[in-house]
Amino acid sequence: MYSSYLTQAIRCICLWKQNLSDWRNVHYTGCRDFFTTIIALLFGTIFWKLGMRRTKRQDLFNSIGSMYCSVLAIGVKNAGAIQPIVAAERMVFYKERGTGMYSALPHTLAQVTIELPHNLVQALIYGVSVYAMIGFESTLTKFMWYIFFIYVTLLYFTFLGMMAVGLSPNETIAAIAVGPFYGVWNLFSGYLIPVSVNPLRS
DSSP, rough: OHHHHHHHHHHHHHHHHHHHHHHHHHHHHHHHHHHHHHHHHHHHHTTGGGGGSSSSSSHHHHHHHHHHHHHHHHHHHHHHHHHHHHHHHHHHHHHHHHHTTTOOHHHHHHHHHHHHHHHHHHHHHHHHHOOOOOOOOOOHHHHHHHHHHHHHHHHHHHHHHHHHHHHHHHHHHHHHHTTTHHHHHHHSSSSSSSSOOOTTTT
């Protein structure tokens, strides 16, 4: 019973420390939200009122392409932006783990948990503005699905950047290691090679 309280306290301390660290790092959070706003305005303007046109097959491809390229751009930025942050926090973690403060699990859970609201804010900033500017159907269900897919995609790009730093000795190797993932995800996302042409899925 005592160990479970101690474990919970350690997790809360790690989460509090990660939260404080992220909110004090205005360069990271501010730049990420600013970049998302710029990308949202850029793609919203490029694909202005595209969602209302659905008569031809090309119109559908244009709508899907708007989601594809914007999520890829923001996702790659997320994966690259988090790598120096995780690398800097890893040095602090090694010192704290060496003193016996906590193990790797609470630290990792705190890192992952603290990224959830940041990515949700990012998905909402992007999704609300772009959904309205593109002019997709204004139903709550479709809007929530749109936000959900943007959010989950941003999460797995962010977690890829975190994982690459965790598995590599430094952030330079991590930046090189995520490159093939971008290529594979880009190639097999279902946009460049449609599902009907892909021999693995037919």
